[in-house]
Amino acid sequence: MRLRPSTSHWGAFSAALDEDGNLEVVPHPADPAPSPLLGNLPSALTDPTRVAAPAIRRGWLERGPGPDPRRGDDEFVEVGWDQALDLLAAELLRVRTEHGNEAIYGGSYGWSSAGRFHHAQSQLHRFLNAFGGFTSSRNTYSTGTSAVVLPHIVGNAGDVLRNGSSWPTIVANTELLVAFGGVPEKNVFVTPGGVTRHHTPGFLAQLAERNVEVALVSPLRADLPGQLDARWYPIRPATDTALMLALAHTLVTEGLHDQHFLDRYCTGYAQFERYLLGSDDGVPKDAAWAGDLTGIPPAHIVDLARRMAGRRTFITVTWSLQRIEHGEQPVWAAIALAAMLGQIGLPGGGFGHGYGSMGDTGDIGPDFRVPHLPQGTNPVKQFIPVARIADMLLNPGMRYQYDGAERTYPDIRLVYWAGGNPFHHHQDLNRLRRAFTRPDTVVVHDPFWTASARHADIVLPSTTALEREDFGAGRRDTHLAAMHRIAEPRRRARDDYTILAGLAARLGIEDAFTEGRTAREWLHHLYGTWRNNLADKGIEVPSFPDFWEAGGFQLPNDESDRTLWADFRADPVTHRLATPSGKIEITSARVASFGYDDCPGHPVWLEPVEWLGGERASRFPLVLIANQPHTRLHSQLDVGAVSQAAKVAGREAVRLHPGDAARRDIGEGDLVRVFNDRGACLAGAVLTTDLRPGVVQLPTGAWFDPRGSLCVHGNPNVLTADLPSSRLSQGCTGQHVLVEIERFTGEPPGISVKRPPVISRAREM
The missing domain is CATH 3.40.50.740 (Rossmann fold)
Incomplete structure (x- = not known):
């Protein structure tokens, strides 16, 4: 066999067919962590x-x-x-x-x-x-919400999504990494257009070797590699904005915010501070307020805020946080929080978006x-x-x-x-x-x-x-x-x-x-x-x-790591942002002028209509997280061996806490029905304590196999709501949905997507 080169979104490789027509695939020799x-x-x-x-x-x-x-x-x-x-x-x-x-x-x-x-x-x-x-x-x-709101905040979405700090800079300088949504290692194996060297797993290992302090804010412990000895904050899904506001409130009330940075590099902070303090609505966005919403003890919130103010802190927000109702808010609130710390533009400090969402975020390869x-x-x-x-x-x-x-x-x-x-x-x-x-x-x-x-x-x-x-x-x-x-x-x-x-x-x-x-x-x-x-x-x-x-x-590579943010910090007049003010807009007069109650002019807490409170939550008490799979890219090659090997009871695997399973008489490997008033799907149960009770996780990408409103193969998007993030972005909100789960009894329907549909042949081909 003569191996021939190729590449894919999940890695470069060489391949050849043997004499029996079987494909042999060999990862690129330069790849330190093949997918x-x-x-x-x-x-x-x-x-x-x-x-x-x-x-x-x-x-x-x-x-x-x-x-x-x-x-x-x-x-x-x-x-x-x-x-x-x-x-x-x-x-x-x-x-x-x-x-x-x-x-x-x-x-x-x-x-x-x-x-x-x-x-x-x-x-x-x-x-x-x-x-x-x-x-x-x-x-x-993936980023439809951020792509619209970021230009209003910082002038150019690409400056956040594509040109943030590199992983070597973070590894060398960051003392505290606060990861909202974590840094899911499964996602870093994928880069659109191809990837020859998967660098991110190695950088994450270096963080562990340096004992960099990591705060994981996610309902899923698997959103950060197990080798990192992180402090896990198992937050209630979709409440990250409330936590960020409470962290900001602590910074203000304890005098830990950087007023000089806010005055020189930002606009609209005073209005945001009034909101934090509850000056207009009578509701201070403090740790006690956020504790009730997030499920994080107020003392832990205050402690995290103090540690963020006392260390070189890098705040990262995964793309998943903006794939929800009001998904603009966690992105905007995180930027405001980073601005209050005053470390934007410093090596290893500031804000990032998408670390762990895509393999090229923070990478050190060439950029042309x-x-x-x-x-x-x-x-x-x-x-x-x-x-x-x-x-x-x-x-x-x-x-x-x-x-x-x-x-x-x-x-x-x-x-x-x-x-x-x-x-x-x-x-x-x-x-x-x-x-x-x-x-x-x-x-x-x-x-x-x-x-x-x-x-x-x-x-x-x-x-x-x-x-x-x-x-x-x-x-x-x-x-x-x-x-x-x-x-x-x-x-x-x-x-x-x-x-x-x-x-x-x-x-x-x-x-x-x-x-x-x-x-x-x-x-x-x-x-x-x-x-x-x-x-x-x-x-x-x-x-x-x-x-x-x-x-x-x-490709030729310039490994220098001078970002726009370093230049902006050095001279915000010469390197002004492409916002109306030329600064970071903690309050945007333009967004405020749109009059959208689902996306006002500065970061706010907005209760998700889909699941928080009310009669719907009592009927469907579990929050399902429909995240990216670890066995394929989206739905691509779901028929492939790696994807098929991860199926449970012949369907996609749904992960749930043992306590939630016990209350429903569900055991490991059982076939279950996941349902709400939009539809239902069948899945195979996997029990784990690595997620918050009341949360279940079913990845996207199982090939849709409908029988009426039921997908027999386990596609969670029969359950998710076709609602926009807001009138501002009209972005996708498919990350979270309310569901209930029950053990499936009886003979399950067969899976039809493993074979072609009914096909006849015309007389003339």
Whole structure:
């Protein structure tokens, strides 16, 4: 076997097929901590759920486009590529002629490949732009709330999300790491676009070796590696803002805040302080007040505040904290708290967002853009916040608020999705199923029969990254990796570029889309353009043939760690922030002017409507945390061996405290029903004391397998609420939901997502 190089979102590797067609995968030799997720690749490559040929839903094929409640339950008919592309081209023309390009929604929020050319979202958006444009989405499910609120606070979200302190600086200088949401090691194995060297596990080990003091604020002890001897604050979910406010209150009342920093570098602190002290509402946000909400003893809150003021303290907030109702508040409150400590811009001090949420946060690799496919310009200016897709499909013409503006949902007639699975990312999947019955046509490119493919009208089988040539590198990656073809395309699968080029030829836009290049010629062209740009900067890069033969290129790296925050601290006039004041806006007059009661002008405590108090909480007394899985990336390769090995009772594993289990007569390994008034799912019980009583944890990403409102495979998004974080961001709130659990009795339904849907074959293929 000749091992060939490639990369993935969870790590670079080499691979080859043996004489029996079995895939062998070897991690990159430079990787100090290879991801176990590479183990999903071999079995998934030839899994029975691979889409074998173009398939058309029978109802659409026989009756034509239109809304259809059978979408998701109908059988499919395999057809030839010419017939499939002819039908799709005709439908695209019909929709454009009758309804305009705004009626086409180009979804493709996805992670399908680490490759920069065969990046499905870029391919599809380039095609649709050449066709006249499309309604697009804005922001992400991961950081959709922070991406909107951070510019109001610090001027640029990227300065917080991408350019914070490096792990070496934290390891060398931080004395107290206060981790709201922890630093979940399972997440740091993933970086969009690829990762060659997983550095973060080593830095976490160095924190342990240096005996850096760590405060873990999370309902889950597993949100921090066990090697770190952290003080665990098992907070009640969604109350982190209350804890932050109480810490800030202690700083004020004990004179531990840095007034000089607040005066020189911030604006709006006085108004925030009045809120902390309860000057206007009569409710001081003190430790006793927060203790009742958070479940953290008031004495522990006061002690933590004092220790934060007495040490070089770094506050980090995971992305999970803003994926909730009012998710703007913990991000804003943490920045205000860090400002009150006065350590923003000092080595090892200040604030960070996303450490432990993604592998590149705090990484030390190079920071410049690698070759990528230009997408062109979208002539259609209509967009939606990404997590509002079900609202859009169900409510065309409805008005809504977003970041201070009133917008209107378009009337979408055709949904085109490539490289993603909305039936993983989205909440309240039974509602999303209803929404997907509304368009005239749904088109999906996918290598597998995921739930999104099963809810489509036209399914086009796309190749996996192992079945095509590309190059890849993630943010802060140390290498640009050559991605050789390791296996031939499965059955009749084609790469997205070939599929879209065939469509473009039928629609008269082939030259605009392909520019006359094959996929291999595009790789040469994009690499050559990138190489020339670096040469202009004095950086020598090998020729494409040399790069391809070597299997990659180690990117040049400047390991200096001078962040914007250090420059801002040195001179806030020269290095003013891109906020109206040029400073950190603890109170934002602009946000206040929007008049949103669900996101006022400074950090506040807002009770989540979904679960705190009331009749709903009495019926569903457990708080479920729907976090990222440790066995796969989102829902990708759920059919892989690593993901399948972690199933319990044949379903996704749900973790609950032994006390909560005993009260429900649930034992280790039992099949259980997790439910609320939106839906239910089956899962396998795992008992552990490493989470707060009253909290259960069920990761996202089990392939959705519905029987009515029940998912028999364990997808928690049948339970989560399709509610926005606020009118400001319209962000995703899928992290928490109220549920009840009971032991399942009787014969459980079989799991159907492990095999293709019902498929017949057209006479002419």
